[in-house]
Structure formats: C-alpha cells, structure tokens
Amino acid sequence: MSVLLTGGLGYIGSHTAVELLEDGKQVVVIDNLSNSNIDVADKIKKIVGSRCAENLKVYIGDVRDKKILDKIFTEEHIDSVIHFAGLKAVGESVQKPVEYYDNNLTSTLVLLNTMKHFNVKNFVFSSSATVYGRAKSMPIYEDFEIGATNPYGQTKLFIEQILKDLYLSDNSYNIAILRYFNPIGAHDSGLIGEDPNGIPNNLMPYISKVATGKLECLSVFGNDYDTHDGTGVRDYIHVVDLAKGHLKALNKLKTNCGLKIYNLGTGVGYSVLDIVNAYNKVCGGKVKYKIAPRRPGDIDICYANADKAYKEMGWKAERDLEDMCKTSWNFENKNTKR
Numbered sequence: 464m465s466v467l468l469t470g471g472l473g474y475i476g477s478h479t480a481v482e483l484l485e486d487g488k489q490v491v492v493i494d495n496l497s498n499s500n501i502d503v504a505d506k507i508k509k510i511v512g513s514r515c516a517e518n519l520k521v522y523i524g525d526v527r528d529k530k531i532l533d534k535i536f537t538e539e540h541i542d543s544v545i546h547f548a549g550l551k552a553v554g555e556s557v558q559k560p561v562e563y564y565d566n567n568l569t570s571t572l573v574l575l576n577t578m579k580h581f582n583v584k585n586f587v588f589s590s591s592a593t594v595y596g597r598a599k600s601m602p603i604y605e606d607f608e609i610g611a612t613n614p615y616g617q618t619k620l621f622i623e624q625i626l627k628d629l630y631l632s633d634n635s636y637n638i639a640i641l642r643y644f645n646p647i648g649a650h651d652s653g654l655i656g657e658d659p660n661g662i663p664n665n666l667m668p669y670i671s672k673v674a675t676g677k678l679e680c681l682s683v684f685g686n687d688y689d690t691h692d693g694t695g696v697r698d699y700i701h702v703v704d705l706a707k708g709h710l711k712a713l714n715k716l717k718t719n720c721g722l723k724i725y726n727l728g729t730g731v732g733y734s735v736l737d738i739v740n741a742y743n744k745v746c747g748g749k750v751k752y753k754i755a756p757r758r759p760g761d762i763d764i765c766y767a768n769a770d771k772a773y774k775e776m777g778w779k780a781e782r783d784l785e786d787m788c789k790t791s792w793n794f795e796n797k798n799t800k801r
C-alpha cells in the first residue's frame with residue numbers, strides 16, 4: 464500500500480518523503496511544480512539510496528484536476544493521503560484571495576471526493592499555527608479559540624471545518640490535523656531545503672540570503688515588543704523533526720483514532736535576535752541587520768504546547784537551534800538559486 468503526498472516536492476513534503484521512504488513506505492507524489500522543481504525528486508532518491516528510491520513514484524499535475532487524481536488512485540494502491548499542496552504566503556493571499564481560495568479549497572474538495580470514491584479514509588492535513596491568530600496566552604494549546612486574519616489563514620480554517628464535518632458524517636475516517644509552528648532548517652545532506660522564489664518573506668530564508676551576500680541587510684521588524692529583547696518570538700522547529708511527525712501521525716491513524724488535532728512545535732520561543740545570533744555563530748558573523756518598524760499584522764509572541772503530540776503519538780522535536788541554523792547555512796551554500 465502507498466501513501467500519497469500532495470505537494471510532495473515542496474519544502475515540508477520533500478523532507479517527509481525522505482522519512483517515509485527510509486521507513487520502508489511506498490510513496491506517491493503529486494505536485495504541479497508551482498513552488499518547487501522537478502530536480503527535487505532526484506534529490507530525494509539520492510538521499511534515500513537506490514533500494515528505497517524504487518518506492519517513490521512522482522506524478523506532475525494539479526490536485527484540482529480530477530482526471531489525474533482518478534488515474535493515480537486507479538494505478539496506485541493508495542491507503543493514506545498527506546495533503547501538503549497549497550499556496551502559503553500570507554501577504555500574497557491578501558493580494559490574490561481568489562487564487563488562494565481556489566487553489567487551497569478546490570484542491571482539498573477534489574481530493575476528498577476522489578478519496579471517497581476510492582474508499583480511502585486516512586488523511587493528514589497541513590494546518591498552521593496561524594489558525595490561533597492572537598492567542599490569549601502562551602503556550603498555545605490545541606483547544607484554544609481559532610480565527611483567521613487573512614485569506615491564507617481562512618483557507619486553513621475552512622479546511623479544518625470541512626474535515627470536522629466529514630468526520631461527523633462518517634466516523635470511519637481517520638484524520639490528523641497538524642498545526643505546524645515555524646519550520647526552518649534543511650536536510651543534513653544539504654540537497655533539499657527551503658528555496659523560495661524572489662525575495663523571501665520569512666525570517667530564516669532571508670537571513671540565509673544575507674549571510675551569502677545575495678541580500679544586503681536583514682530588517683528586524685520591531686524591537687519594542689513585550690519579549691525578552693523586544694523582538695518577535697516564535698516557535699521554530701527543524702523541518703526534519705516536523706517531517707518525522709508525519710510518520711507518527713500515519714501510525715496514529717492506523718489505531719483508528721478518529722479526528723485528532725496536534726500542535727507540531729518545540730514548545731520553546733526564540734526571538735528574531737536569538738536567531739540572528741545563533742546563525743552568526745555558524746556562518747562567521749555575516750548576518751548584518753538593522754531595526755525597522757513592526758510588520759503590519761505581526762504578533763509579539765507565539766509558541767506551542769506540544770505535549771499532546773508526545774502523549775498520543777510519541778512525537779517530540781529533538782533538534783536544537785544550532786542544528787536548524789547549521790543545516791540552513793549548509794543548504795544555502797550548496798543549493799539555492801543564484
């Protein structure tokens with residue numbers, strides 16, 4: 464039996480494909496390459512070695528295209544789906560709401576309809592800490608109130624609701640909603656990692672590009688937040704730890720768990736300047752920064768309580784901040800677009 468990864472050539476999907484293949488699983492990927500490159504398939508194969516590489520099959524296509532999904536579910540023995548595919552830039556979602564609602568919602572609906580047709584009922588969904596908006600206190604627990612402040616976040620909320628309604632209508636489904644905090648870092652091989660098109664919006668890829676001299680200087684958005692050094696605090700999690708969480712979630716689905724929601728974070732908050740300082744230690748002090756005004760829409764502090772994932776799935780993040788910075792730096796040097 465195979466696991467279908469939608470968006471499996473993207474940042475989190477590619478790391479998850481490696482973990483699943485190394486665990487001996489058969490993996491089928493569908494990706495439309497809108498934010499990834501076909502080379503990633505070869506890099507995944509190189510990392511896992513020839514024996515496991517035989518267990519990877521890649522289809523290039525759009526999850527909204529019912530025909531290609533029918534073909535995949537007919538040709539492959541899919542028993543579980545991890546749904547990564549989607550657009551993910553908050554700012555862009557405000558500029559292009561229709562594209563975001565269409566891509567993220569239509570892909571999910573076409574996928575769930577196809578799964579229903581082929582009687583596949585195991586589903587893992589990539590949700591986000593963004594669904595907590597401005598949480599009332601820290602750390603954030605899974606039962607906190609949810610709400611969205613932008614179209615990207617709305618798509619995550621809508622999909623979570625669709626999954627809850629689906630489970631209510633048929634409780635033979637097993638569904639894991641994984642709310643990721645801030646994934647950073649890259650695979651130890653330096654072959655796969657995060658390589659966004661254009662100027663990065665997120666902190667870590669921006670820092671990496673300043674360190675290599677591709678960008679001049681990091682703007683630290685605000686130093687007057689109510690945090691230990693005044694800069695924004697987040698729960699950064701190594702992408703390999705996050706990928707391993709998906710393996711644990713698939714195992715959990717096998718216990719007929721019903722619908723479950725888990726925070727995937729470390730439970731530790733680091734500030735922007737903590738990240739800059741840690742990165743400077745591994746790259747030899749190349750990250751120049753200046754203090755800039757707050758970025759509209761940002762919150763001061765956000766970190767998880769991830770105890771539920773440990774208690775119920777046996778998962779916890781293991782890699783530290785130094786490892787996140789080292790692997791980002793290694794990937795940036797080896798791989799990213801010039």
Ligand code: NAD
Pocket residue numbers: 469470471472473474475476493494495496497498499524525526527546547548549550551566570589590591592643644645646
């Ligand atoms: P990514 O952009 O690197 O990967 C998404 C992949 O999906 C890309 O390879 C893209 O080409 C593909 N894709 C997009 N729309 C598609 C479609 N309609 N059909 C087929 N393929 C499609 O993003 P990522 O960081 O790996 O994120 C994966 C998921 O996790 C997304 O749903 C994202 O919203 C969610 N998430 C990411 C973060 C983060 O910080 N990276 C945080 C929280 C949640």
Ligand code: UD1
Pocket residue numbers: 551553554591592593645664665666667669681682683684685694695696697735758760761
């Ligand atoms: C952002 C999204 C969030 C999404 C997450 C992962 C917003 C408001 N939120 O979260 O929905 O799930 O990315 O894709 O966009 N920072 C700087 N300078 C920079 C970039 C960032 O100081 O050039 C600071 C930010 O102010 C923040 C921290 O770094 O305090 C992390 O920012 P970022 O990596 O963009 O992630 P989030 O804002 O947490």
